Amino acid sequence: MNGRETPAQPGQAPQWPPPGGNLARRALLRPLGQESLPQVLALERLGQDDLWTAENFLAELGRPFTLARGLWLSQDLAGLSLSWLLPPECHLLKLMVHPRLWGRGLGRLLMRDLIDAAGSRQAARIILEVKVGNLRAERLYGDLGFTGSGLRRGYYSDGSNALLMALDLPGPHGAQPVATRRRRRPDGQGES
Numbered sequence: 001m002n003g004r005e006t007p008a009q010p011g012q013a014p015q016w017p018p019p020g021g022n023l024a025r026r027a028l029l030r031p032l033g034q035e036s037l038p039q040v041l042a043l044e045r046l047g048q049d050d051l052w053t054a055e056n057f058l059a060e061l062g063r064p065f066t067l068a069r070g071l072w073l074s075q076d077l078a079g080l081s082l083s084w085l086l087p088p089e090c091h092l093l094k095l096m097v098h099p100r101l102w103g104r105g106l107g108r109l110l111m112r113d114l115i116d117a118a119g120s121r122q123a124a125r126i127i128l129e130v131k132v133g134n135l136r137a138e139r140l141y142g143d144l145g146f147t148g149s150g151l152r153r154g155y156y157s158d159g160s161n162a163l164l165m166a167l168d169l170p171g172p173h174g175a176q177p178v179a180t181r182r183r184r185r186p187d188g189q190g191e192s
């Protein structure tokens with residue numbers, strides 16, 4: 001903190017954007033726990049569709065297979081990602097960045113963190129849903145290599161459809177090598 005910034009009170013959204021240059025360089029990524037629930041709920045209320053309740057977040061934060069990461073600027077929660085990590089698949093449930101910080105690379109930072117974490121934990125693929133017409137999110141995911149893989153009709157509470165997107169991770173994440181037996185060719189001339 002630079003003396004002019006003051007952290008938000010629990011349950012309140014911070015006054016952003018904070019002064020300074022590249023926010024992605026100043027951001028700190030760390031696991032997100034139940035103690036951060038007031039800041040999570042404050043962030044959730046900032047223009048999100050299909051709002052989650054405190055109970056929704058507590059349930060996810062309590063699951064052993066949920067990967068919950070917070071993106072912090074000073075002492076304030078600027079964004080988060082929640083995913084189910086069940087190799088060979090990782091399913092992004094929620095990605096949020098404070099609306100005043102959109103376009104500053106923080107969503108990309110959260111997604112790169114998720115891609116690295118999923119790959120290092122043997123996931124072969126990441127899937128997600130994005131509301132049809134959310135061009136900012138579609139562009140972010142597309143830039144990171146996600147491709148459309150289907151449509152979930154009426155997925156959101158307002159009846160909107162969701163585009164299902166997926167990213168296949170490089171390498172053998174979770175794949176088991178398959179032993180193959182070489183067979184003798186019928187003419188006896190080596191192996192086939």
